[in-house]
Amino acid sequence: NQTLPPHEVIVVDDGSTDDTSAVLRAFGGRIRAVAQANAGVSAARNRGLELATGEYLAIMDADDVCRPDRFAQQVAFLARHPEFVAVGCQMERI
Numbered sequence: 001n002q003t004l005p006p007h008e009v010i011v012v013d014d015g016s017t018d019d020t021s022a023v024l025r026a027f028g029g030r031i032r033a034v035a036q037a038n039a040g041v042s043a044a045r046n047r048g049l050e051l052a053t054g055e056y057l058a059i060m061d062a063d064d065v066c067r068p069d070r071f072a073q074q075v076a077f078l079a080r081h082p083e084f085v086a087v088g089c090q091m092e093r094i
Contacts, residue, residue: 004072007054008032014044065094 009031013020015038024033036047045059056075060066066089074087 001068002066002071003069004075006058006071008052010034010048010051012036012044012048014038014040 011024011031011033013024013033013035015036021033021035024031027033032051034047034051036044041061048059049057056071056078058071058074070089074089077087078084
């Protein structure tokens with residue numbers, strides 16, 4: 001539901017033992033799901049970075065939620081400020 005739809009969505013399943021693969025299949029072609037043996041969060045992020053083809057990368061962990069305008073705001077900021085190479089955001093406890 002992002003106001004700026006992502007170029008691609010890559011999900012790295014880092015050795016899940018639950019029904020993650022079935023949940024990912026339900027998304028069909030809207031996401032690219034890649035499974036790997038459990039190697040930890042760093043290895044999963046690195047694998048996602050290897051596969052990414054977009055200009056910008058947004059990393060989200062399994063328990064993250066973002067507001068609908070997150071990507072639009074971050075991309076707009078980077079476009080206005082080419083001297084920046086990264087942006088972050090605050091957290092809100094739910």
